[in-house]
Amino acid sequence: MTNLPKTIRENLHFLCAEIDGQLLQLEAFFKEPTIARARRILERAGYAHNLKARIHAACVRQLANTRKDNRKHLTLRSLELVATDLQRIANLARQSLRHVERIDAFATLLPERYPAVVRSVRKGVGKIENAFFDNDSKQAIEIGELQKKIETDYRKLFKAYTRDMGNPKLRPADIANSLLVANEFQRMGDSLNTISEALISANIGQAVNLERYFSLQSLKSDLEGAGGGLKIETIAETRSGSSVSALKNKKTEEVAAVFKDGEKSKVREERAGVKSWHEIYPGLAPKILSYEKRDQSAALLIEHLPGTTFEHIVLNGSEEICKKALASLSTTLKDVWKQTKTSEPAELGSMQQLAERLDEVRRIHPEFKDPATRFAGQKLPCLDELVAEANAREMKVSAPFSVYIHGDFNVDNIIYDPDENRIHFIDLHRSRYMDYVQDVSVFLVSNYRLQVRDRDTRHRIMRLCLDFHKSAKAFARKHGDDTFEFRLALGLARSFASSTRFIFDKQLSRRMWLRARYLIEQTIACKAGEEARLRLPMKEIFVD
Known part of the structure; x- marks a missing residue:
C-alpha cells in the first residue's frame, strides 16, 4: 500500500490514534466514572468525523483516475470502509455514555466488566495500520477474531442483566439502559469484523468476507x-x-x-x-x-471448462459459430431428454411460480399493478385474475413424461467449446426430473431479454429462438407430447413476466409484460380438451 498518497496514510494514522484515545478515556471512565472524562469523550466527535471525511475525499480523488478492475480501486474502497467503521466505533462509544447517564445506580451496570471489553476493541484498532500498510492478512484476521471475544463478553453481560430483572431492588430502567450499553459494545465488535474483511479484501485484491x-x-x-x-x-x-x-x-x-x-x-x-x-x-x-x-x-x-458462454456467442460470435453452437446444443439436449426420459408425468406449475413472483416484479415495476378495466363496454381482467384462471387450466395438463433438466437454463449457464464442438452446463443447483418445457421456455426468454438494441443482433436472437423452438417441437412430436405448445405458452408467459424483475429498461420490460399477458390469454381462449390444437405464432412473439 506504499503507493497511496501521503495525506491518506497520515489521516488514517491520526484517525486510529484518535479512536484509541477516546477508547482509553472510556476505559478509564468505567474504572472511575467522572463527568470530566465523559465530557472529554463526548466533545471529540468533530475531530474523528473530519478525519474520516478527509480520507473519503482523498479516496474519491484517487478513484476518479483508477479503473474499476484495478487493484488500487478495491484498496481505496476498502480504506473508505475502514475509516467509516472507525468513526462508527467512536459514535458507539459516545452513545454508550449517553445510556450510562440515565442509570441511577451505577453498580447495576457491572462497570468492572467493561474495561476488558474496551481493551479488546483498542487491540483491534491498534492492529489496523500494520494490517493495511504491510499487507498483513494475519493481523487482519486477528482483528476479526476479536469480534468473537466481544460477542462472548456481551452474552455474559446479557445473561447477568436478564437475571437481575427479577431483583425487586433494582430499577427496571437501570437494567434496560445497561443492556443498551452492552449492545453498543456488541456493535463495536461488528465494526471490527467489517474492518477485518475490508483489510483482507485490500490485501488479496478480492472482495471477501472472513468465511x-x-x-x-x-x-x-x-x-x-x-x-x-x-x-x-x-x-x-x-x-x-x-x-x-x-x-x-x-x-x-x-x-x-x-x-x-x-x-x-x-x-x-x-x-x-x-x-x-x-x-x-x-x-x-x-x-x-x-x-x-x-x-x-x-x-x-x-474444473475450468474450455469455451465461452452461449450469451457471449450470441452477442459477439460470428454467424457460423452461432449456428454451430445452436446445433450442438439442440443435439445434446435431445440426447439428454431421450436418455433420461421416464414414464412419470410432469407438472410444469408455471402459473403458480408466476403468482408467487408478481409482488417482487411489482416492487421493481409498480406500473404493472394493472386493475381490471373496461374497454369498448367489455371488462378486461387484471393479470392476477388471468394467472389464477390459467393456473386452474394448467393443473389439468401435464407432460406425458419427465426428463432430467438443468433447472436454470439461461444463456450464461451454457458453455460451448468450438474446438471440440461440445456443450457443457454450469450452475446446476436446480437440476431435477421435470417437464422439459421449463428449460425450453427459460432458454428462449433469456435470449430475448438480452439488453442489446443492435438491429442485426436482435434479428439473430429472433432466428435463434425460432430454430430452437423448431428443434424442441420436433422432439415433442416424435415422443407423443401433444400439449407441448400449450404448456410452452404458459412457460414463456411465466419467464417473460417474472424476468422483468431483473430488468430496469422500461421499454423492454413493457414488451415482455405484454407478451406474457398475450400468451396467458391465448391459453385461456383455447377450449378445454383442445390444448393439443394450440399453435404459437413464434415469429410474432420474438420479433421486435
Missing part, C-alpha cells in the same frame, strides 16, 4: 500444492448471493480452476447437482476439485 477468505485459502492451497502461484479474479456475482472467481496462474494467466462460494445450502445443492449430472449424463457438468464448508457458508473449487 469466504478461509474457504478460498484452504481450496487455493489444494491447487498451489501442485506448484505455481495463483491469483484471484472475480468472474460474477449471482442473484442468489454466491460469488464466482477464477484462480489464474500468475505467470501464464491460464485459469486453473473456478472458485464458487455462498450460503451453505445453495453450494450444497450445486454440489449435488453436479454429482447427479455425472451419474446421469457424464461429460456435461464440470468436475468438482474440492469442497469446503465453514459455519453457514461453503465453497467449491470447480
Whole structure:
C-alpha cells in the first residue's frame, strides 16, 4: 500500500490514534466514572468525523483516475470502509455514555466488566495500520477474531442483566439502559469484523468476507500444492448471493480452476447437482476439485471448462459459430431428454411460480399493478385474475413424461467449446426430473431479454429462438407430447413476466409484460380438451 498518497496514510494514522484515545478515556471512565472524562469523550466527535471525511475525499480523488478492475480501486474502497467503521466505533462509544447517564445506580451496570471489553476493541484498532500498510492478512484476521471475544463478553453481560430483572431492588430502567450499553459494545465488535474483511479484501485484491477468505485459502492451497502461484479474479456475482472467481496462474494467466462460494445450502445443492449430472449424463457438468464448508457458508473449487458462454456467442460470435453452437446444443439436449426420459408425468406449475413472483416484479415495476378495466363496454381482467384462471387450466395438463433438466437454463449457464464442438452446463443447483418445457421456455426468454438494441443482433436472437423452438417441437412430436405448445405458452408467459424483475429498461420490460399477458390469454381462449390444437405464432412473439 506504499503507493497511496501521503495525506491518506497520515489521516488514517491520526484517525486510529484518535479512536484509541477516546477508547482509553472510556476505559478509564468505567474504572472511575467522572463527568470530566465523559465530557472529554463526548466533545471529540468533530475531530474523528473530519478525519474520516478527509480520507473519503482523498479516496474519491484517487478513484476518479483508477479503473474499476484495478487493484488500487478495491484498496481505496476498502480504506473508505475502514475509516467509516472507525468513526462508527467512536459514535458507539459516545452513545454508550449517553445510556450510562440515565442509570441511577451505577453498580447495576457491572462497570468492572467493561474495561476488558474496551481493551479488546483498542487491540483491534491498534492492529489496523500494520494490517493495511504491510499487507498483513494475519493481523487482519486477528482483528476479526476479536469480534468473537466481544460477542462472548456481551452474552455474559446479557445473561447477568436478564437475571437481575427479577431483583425487586433494582430499577427496571437501570437494567434496560445497561443492556443498551452492552449492545453498543456488541456493535463495536461488528465494526471490527467489517474492518477485518475490508483489510483482507485490500490485501488479496478480492472482495471477501472472513468465511469466504478461509474457504478460498484452504481450496487455493489444494491447487498451489501442485506448484505455481495463483491469483484471484472475480468472474460474477449471482442473484442468489454466491460469488464466482477464477484462480489464474500468475505467470501464464491460464485459469486453473473456478472458485464458487455462498450460503451453505445453495453450494450444497450445486454440489449435488453436479454429482447427479455425472451419474446421469457424464461429460456435461464440470468436475468438482474440492469442497469446503465453514459455519453457514461453503465453497467449491470447480474444473475450468474450455469455451465461452452461449450469451457471449450470441452477442459477439460470428454467424457460423452461432449456428454451430445452436446445433450442438439442440443435439445434446435431445440426447439428454431421450436418455433420461421416464414414464412419470410432469407438472410444469408455471402459473403458480408466476403468482408467487408478481409482488417482487411489482416492487421493481409498480406500473404493472394493472386493475381490471373496461374497454369498448367489455371488462378486461387484471393479470392476477388471468394467472389464477390459467393456473386452474394448467393443473389439468401435464407432460406425458419427465426428463432430467438443468433447472436454470439461461444463456450464461451454457458453455460451448468450438474446438471440440461440445456443450457443457454450469450452475446446476436446480437440476431435477421435470417437464422439459421449463428449460425450453427459460432458454428462449433469456435470449430475448438480452439488453442489446443492435438491429442485426436482435434479428439473430429472433432466428435463434425460432430454430430452437423448431428443434424442441420436433422432439415433442416424435415422443407423443401433444400439449407441448400449450404448456410452452404458459412457460414463456411465466419467464417473460417474472424476468422483468431483473430488468430496469422500461421499454423492454413493457414488451415482455405484454407478451406474457398475450400468451396467458391465448391459453385461456383455447377450449378445454383442445390444448393439443394450440399453435404459437413464434415469429410474432420474438420479433421486435
